[in-house]
Amino acid sequence: MLTFNYIKSFFSADKDLFIAVKNIFGFYPRNINLYKLALRHKSATAKKINGLKINNERLEYLGDAILSAIVADYLFRRFPYKDEGFLTQMRSKIVSRTSLNRLSLKLGLQKLVVSVDMQSNQPKSAGGDAFEAFIGAVFLDKGYNFTKKIILNRIIGVHFDVEQLVEEEVSYKSRIIEWSQKQKKDIQFRVVNQVGEKNKRQYVVSLLIDNKVIATSQDYSIKGAERLVAEKAWQKIEEPEKE
Secondary structure, eight states: OOOHHHHHHTTSTTHHHHHHHHHHHSSOOSOHHHHHHHTBOGGGOOOEETTEEOSSHHHHHHHHHHHHHHHHHHHHHHOTTOOHHHHHHHHHHHHSHHHHHHHHHHHTOGGGOBOTTTTTSOOTTHHHHHHHHHHHHHHHHHOHHHHHHIIIIIIIHHHOOHHHHHHOOOOHHHHHHHHHHHHTOOEEEEEEEEESOGGGOEEEEEEEETTEEEEEEEESSHHHHHHHHHHHHHHHHHSOOOO
16 A cells, blocks of 8 residues: 555655665655755754744754664663673764765765765765764654664664674774874873762863864863873864864
């Protein structure tokens, strides 16, 4: 039996987007406008409504949180005897900006992104940003449980070899150090604060490049905080944001 959304897609001005979503993610949208917004990069902000810019940044924020929660839940259940450091590293390997950019290209999602420069000179992070925004759109359109099924069955289940990820050691700290040597930059990992008490204490570490704070993270160990802040800083170095 044909669904309403299926029939609606063939009489819509957004027919191509309906079909693209079905081909990539396996379902027809209810509210196509959410997905159109998810694909609008901030460089292509159309207008402001009550001072709010119309682009995908708010959906990206929401999608980032939903994606992170679903992946964290999946890993927590998949690896019941691993500690939080391992789980954090695994989650980072799946949801890092580099990983999501690569995923967006593989899915063909990046080709649908609307930006000022379009395909010829898009910001490198446009695809990953759009993917997160897309997850935010799915969540608003279909709900949490549906979004979870999409991420687990059509994203992680198809595009990630979790066992291989376990074996990969991504040392962002080593990358930062190697980059700084080539660029003749001075870098410092600096403990700037401690929060909590005794066994709940966390260390707050900032990464400085030429005495400028680039990123800050915290963890239950200094080493863990350095690992997290190095990944955050590497994403900024590798993919400088284009206005």
